Amino acid sequence: MELKGACIVGQSGGPTSVINASVYGVIHTALKNPNITRVLGAEHGIKGVLNDRLFDMGQEDPNELALLKYTPSSALGSCRYKMADPDVDETDYKRILEIFQKYNVRYFFYNGGNDSMDTCNKISKYMQRVGYDCRVMGVPKTIDNDLYGTDHCPGYGSAAKYIATSCMEVYQDARVYDTGMVCIIEIMGRHAGWLAGAAALATAYGAGPDLVYLPEVDFDMDQFLADVERIYKERGNCMVAVSEGIHYADGSFVSEAKTSATDGFGHAQLGGLAAMLAQIVKEKLGVKVRGIELSLLQRCGAHLASETDIEEAFMAGKAAVENAAAGISDKMVGFERAYEGGHYICRTRLLNLTDVANTEKKVPLDWINENHNGVKQPFIDYVLPLIQGEPCLPKEDSLPRFARLKKVLTK
16 A cells, blocks of 8 residues: 655646635645655646746745645646547656656646646546556536535635625615616636535525526526616616526527637636626616626635635545555545534545546526526525635735745756
């Protein structure tokens, strides 16, 4: 079971406000493990491995590393790089093996979402195939909350808290004048509506959207306009939360994104939905409308992070190292929830990388209301424990004090 060698940790995909808490869980735990001889951080994910751009994390100030728990975005740098199937093109895999052998890397930890787990899975299977002893573990991350097999994902709780809080604040602002307004808030989520659904938390606490539209069900423009008009006439105002990925019955995105504008994995780059819907509502209903796109703010708002989310993110990274050191490989760390004495608790569980890679978890249809314009109480009950707790954020002259890494390249 004992395996001595260096480890590499990398981050990939879209950042979150707690992804660095996970990477700190990996680094902090690996630095203390006697079987892990060096801890290397890959610059810009798997590209850092391919380009031999690896940071020696053992040369960082421990106090700066500790600040990673409260630092948003991806401190090591991220990427969106799709690796070919090794049966089609082995070039990248041979290069990765070369780098692993150069530094005697026997542990590889990859921190990311769906596509990152696909990369992790491919590397794991290739190393097994060529007989190179390297334990590979996926560390989950995604505000989209759409990773298969895990109850929830690190990053989601904080993003949900940011979205709900922002909706409650906008709700107050949108009702100050004696003239009514329709306010449309666009929230991330291409195929899964976990983030947009989180806006309903604000409604549950008295100051949130009247209507919430998720991509799990088809969008009907005529019904949308009828919903907005009805509520506006009844209340004098209307707030709407929409997922960027809402689509018509034929599968086309309402935002009319062109598939030529994609990320590295061929996913359409969405955006501009709130502005488009605002223009349609203005033209059709003749009312004052404002479109708001939360954009990157919802994934980097560390000042509104959930303490529960931070601690669970750290726990995921720590568990990845502990399990790998115990001889386990080819897994992703997942979460399962339980309740003891009526109180929420979270435990880690291990999932097969093959099962997780490229499989999306969506909002259950029975959590969406019959009119497809809101969510039911089980959704609220699911999210509420994940947003709990206020972290004691390090400050410098009342501004956030984020980690400042030296990033010393390994020779």
